[in-house]
Amino acid sequence: MPLDHRRVPGPEESQAPLLFVPSGAKESEPPPAGAAHRDPTALQPLFEFRRAPFSGRGARGRPSDREPELSLALQEALEPAVRLARYPRAQVDVSALLLQDGGSALAAALCAAGLALADAGIELYDLVVACALCRAPSEGEWLLQPSEPEERAAAARLTVALLPSLNQVSGLLGSGEGGPPDSWAQAVRLGLDGCQRLYPLLRQSLLRAVKRRTADTQEPSEREEAVEPPVVTA
Amino acid sequence: MASVVLSEAEKVYIMHGVQEDLRVDGRGCEDYRCIEVETDVVSNTSGSARVKLGHTDILVGVKAEMGTPKLDRPNEGYLEFFVDCSANATPEFEGRGGEELGTEIANTLYRIFNNESSIDLKLLCINPRENCWVLYVDVLLLECGGNLFDAISVAVKAALFNTRIPKVRVLEEEGGREIELSDDPFDCIRLNVDNVPCIVTLSKIGYRHIVDATLQEEACSLASLLISVTSRGTLTCMKKVGRGSLDPESIFEMMETGKRVGKLLHSSLQTVLDEEEKLGSARKKVGFLG
Amino acid sequence: MAAGGFRTVEPLEYYRRFLKENCRPDGRELGEFRTTTVNVGSITTADGSALVKLGNMTVICGIKAEFAAPPVDSSNKGYIVPNVDLPPLCSSRFRPGPPGEEAQAASQFMADLIENSQVVRKEDLCIVDGKLAWVLYCDIICLDYDGNLLDACVCALLAALKNVQLPAVRINEETGLAEVNLKEKTALTVRKEPVAASFVLFDSLVIVDPTAEEEDLATGTVTIVTDEEGKLCSVHKPGGSALMGAKLQDCIGRAKTRHKEVKKLLDTLIKSVEGT
Numbered sequence: 012m013p014l015d016h017r018r019v020p021g022p023e024e025s026q027a028p029l030l031f032v033p034s035g036a037k038e039s040e041p042p043p044a045g046a047a048h049r050d051p052t053a054l055q056p057l058f059e060f061r062r063a064p065f066s067g068r069g070a071r072g073r074p075s076d077r078e079p080e081l082s083l084a085l086q087e088a089l090e091p092a093v094r095l096a097r098y099p100r101a102q103v104d105v106s107a108l109l110l111q112d113g114g115s116a117l118a119a120a121l122c123a124a125g126l127a128l129a130d131a132g133i134e135l136y137d138l139v140v141a142c143a144l145c146r147a148p149s150e151g152e153w154l155l156q157p158s159e160p161e162e163r164a165a166a167a168r169l170t171v172a173l174l175p176s177l178n179q180v181s182g183l184l185g186s187g188e189g190g191p192p193d194s195w196a197q198a199v200r201l202g203l204d205g206c207q208r209l210y211p212l213l214r215q216s217l218l219r220a221v222k223r224r225t226a227d228t229q230e231p232s233e234r235e236e237a238v239e240p241p242v243v244t245a
Numbered sequence: 246m247a248s249v250v251l252s253e254a255e256k257v258y259i260m261h262g263v264q265e266d267l268r269v270d271g272r273g274c275e276d277y278r279c280i281e282v283e284t285d286v287v288s289n290t291s292g293s294a295r296v297k298l299g300h301t302d303i304l305v306g307v308k309a310e311m312g313t314p315k316l317d318r319p320n321e322g323y324l325e326f327f328v329d330c331s332a333n334a335t336p337e338f339e340g341r342g343g344e345e346l347g348t349e350i351a352n353t354l355y356r357i358f359n360n361e362s363s364i365d366l367k368l369l370c371i372n373p374r375e376n377c378w379v380l381y382v383d384v385l386l387l388e389c390g391g392n393l394f395d396a397i398s399v400a401v402k403a404a405l406f407n408t409r410i411p412k413v414r415v416l417e418e419e420g421g422r423e424i425e426l427s428d429d430p431f432d433c434i435r436l437n438v439d440n441v442p443c444i445v446t447l448s449k450i451g452y453r454h455i456v457d458a459t460l461q462e463e464a465c466s467l468a469s470l471l472i473s474v475t476s477r478g479t480l481t482c483m484k485k486v487g488r489g490s491l492d493p494e495s496i497f498e499m500m501e502t503g504k505r506v507g508k509l510l511h512s513s514l515q516t517v518l519d520e521e522e523k524l525g526s527a528r529k530k531v532g533f534l535g
Numbered sequence: 536m537a538a539g540g541f542r543t544v545e546p547l548e549y550y551r552r553f554l555k556e557n558c559r560p561d562g563r564e565l566g567e568f569r570t571t572t573v574n575v576g577s578i579t580t581a582d583g584s585a586l587v588k589l590g591n592m593t594v595i596c597g598i599k600a601e602f603a604a605p606p607v608d609s610s611n612k613g614y615i616v617p618n619v620d621l622p623p624l625c626s627s628r629f630r631p632g633p634p635g636e637e638a639q640a641a642s643q644f645m646a647d648l649i650e651n652s653q654v655v656r657k658e659d660l661c662i663v664d665g666k667l668a669w670v671l672y673c674d675i676i677c678l679d680y681d682g683n684l685l686d687a688c689v690c691a692l693l694a695a696l697k698n699v700q701l702p703a704v705r706i707n708e709e710t711g712l713a714e715v716n717l718k719e720k721t722a723l724t725v726r727k728e729p730v731a732a733s734f735v736l737f738d739s740l741v742i743v744d745p746t747a748e749e750e751d752l753a754t755g756t757v758t759i760v761t762d763e764e765g766k767l768c769s770v771h772k773p774g775g776s777a778l779m780g781a782k783l784q785d786c787i788g789r790a791k792t793r794h795k796e797v798k799k800l801l802d803t804l805i806k807s808v809e810g811t
Contacts (some may be wrong), residue, residue, distance in 0.1 A: 021616035025603035065581035065597030179490035189479030
């Protein structure tokens with residue numbers, strides 16, 4: 012490893028304790044605890060996907076482990092939605108930061124990045140909605156929006172991104188144990204269906220944000236009007 | 246990525262051709278260009294292959310080296326991919342220009358090999374937790390003429406087929422284990438490549454999709470679907486590439502086409518590899534003279 | 536609208552008007568901290584975590600524990616590796632790429648603080664002398680940058696360290712390998728409780744807990760870290776305009792009261808977490 016003076020160095024090599032759990036004493040998975048904390052927004056040349064070093068189970072993630080691939084996936088899924096032609100000589104930067112991986116991280120980042128673009132007032136053809144799927148190892152059923160333990164045990168994983176009102180697939184990334192095309196096609200259908208169901212929720216949250224913002228900007232002026240008359244009479 | 250600039254008229258010409266199932270070079274939508282494969286072209290590797298697909302020229306070398314197994318998989322060896330986009334291929338790769346494409350291709354290769362069935366990694370283990378074979382797969386891009394991913398995956402499969410790993414024995418001695426290399430240089434392990442997938446890239450042009458796009462055709466396509474198919478017709482990886490989007494129905498069609506074309510690709514590749522194998526050491530090597 | 540324009544065109548003069556009246560544009564007094572919010576254990580993939588907010592300033596600290604061989608020169612010690620990350624998403628003043636100057640300086644400050652204050656003794660992190668030790672990777676990421684980075688980082692680190700649960704480890708005598716029991720977890724021993732208080736110098740005035748805007752306008756900063764006995768762990772004054780000794784004494788006094796405030800907050804928080 013090249014010496015990096017810009018970070019505080021630790022030992023050259025360290026291992027996650029999870030690898031040393033005797034195989035007999037398998038840990039019992041805790042029940043998934045609500046929504047994970049993820050916070051994607053903001054700026055960097057075009058598209059960036061980063062994981063916080065503590066976001067994953069097991070070993071601490073080193074910088075740039077799988078990030079380039081996911082950044083590219085983020086870019087390829089979002090680019091079809093943005094009206095880039097409207098912003099000549101400008102740069103739209105999108106960066107997603109994964110704080111805790113509770114499964115379906117890429118899908119969540121895609122949804123969040125799509126929402127952030129819309130919230131920033133960037134002209135879009137459509138919102139981006141994404142869903143993750145995984146195939147359980149034995150029975151071969153596809154599961155929608157898997158949790159982290161499900162994802163880890165899965166035989167195959169897939170992330171689908173949809174532009175819902177145009178009905179166009181903007182992103183598709185999946186791999187795993189081989190399956191017939193029919194099985195993958197079924198997964199894509201299931202994923203698209205999931206995206207359509209998620210769409211109203213995302214729209215609602217955008218609407219709420221807009222309402223809140225307009226309320227924030229209007230309130231002070233209204234208050235002024237309400238205050239002024241007594242001043243005048245006085 | 247290496248690309249060409251086309252005028253609108255040229256694009257329309259190509260698109261109309263694709264619509265009629267007759268492409269600029271006379272192929273149909275589901276035809277590959279002629280593929281040339283030669284294995285064992287670099288003598289100081291454990292296995293190597295050179296693949297020419299139209300103007301695309303790829304050299305792959307596999308080196309087997311002794312390493313320590315990964316902590317989470319103590320009973321397996323592993324593969325490492327490195328893709329070098331040589332500046333000879335296109336001026337765009339000069340300096341660090343090829344790095345991004347190189348990591349993208351390497352990541353895709355990791356992705357299609359990231360399952361238990363493609364290569365028996367347990368075969369590469371020598372001593373659990375202590376020693377295993379690491380296969381360094383080095384891909385060198387000599388020339389880009391479109392459809393890099395497919396050509397690279399064919400070359401990787403051919404090189405893995407050609408790979409010979411020396412047999413070693415583990416001697417239990419007091420004070421530790423010792424590894425002894427077999428004296429006979431022909432005593433070696435071969436890898437079973439039956440389940441190694443090949444990539445089929447389907448580029449969407451107009452309302453149709455084509456396989457094995459040339460650089461000109463790639464410039465006409467906004468989005469492609471990359472799928473990896475095994476010889477039995479199962480899909481191990483799918484990925485949308487490019488800055489456009491795809492219609493759900495066309496994705497399903499592309500997957501079926503990919504399966505059909507992929508199976509054909511595998512069977513013809515396997516025949517060629519077997520034929521070359523039969524010629525044995527008497528074979529006249531073409532190498533870089535051809 | 537007029538006030539907004541004044542603030543943009545003459546920010547320094549705008550501030551001075553407020554300071555003359557002994558208050559600040561956000562309504563605080565000169566010696567007043569922003570509302571401090573702390574949340575611990577929100578990240579379950581980390582072995583300990585804390586989120587700290589000072590007004591809009593938000594930092595998150597996640598701690599991952601891993602095994603490593605102890606350093607050669609001190610075989611009975613483990614490692615604590617603090618790193619402060621200022622990603623471009625927290626403020627437009629940071630560019631992507633490797634850590635910039637401010638992040639590097641903050642990382643080094645945290646490393647020195649851990650070493651000097653002995654918040655966690657590195658000897659406590661040793662599992663088997665010369666063989667195996669814990670490494671605590673403390674990654675502090677800023678999510679929203681609004682001034683006073685160091686106070687937020689120190690508070691987040693302390694809260695996260697108090698939240699760390701390490702699994703029991705024993706060495707299997709046959710194989711010589713470590714065996715981890717995830718069911719049996721113990722809290723990390725936190726020996727000292729350093730709390731930081733930062734000040735900026737504004738003409739002859741000293742202002743506590745600056746926002747990003749105030750930091751940019753001020754002529755110097757001072758950060759004072761005290762522990763629970765009121766001892767000084769660190770006095771950090773990186774350049775800037777000179778400061779009278781008496782003023783520094785005032786700052787130290789304010790830092791001590793700040794310690795009591797933060798300690799009270801953390802104690803009630805830890806108690807409520809243990810209660811559940």
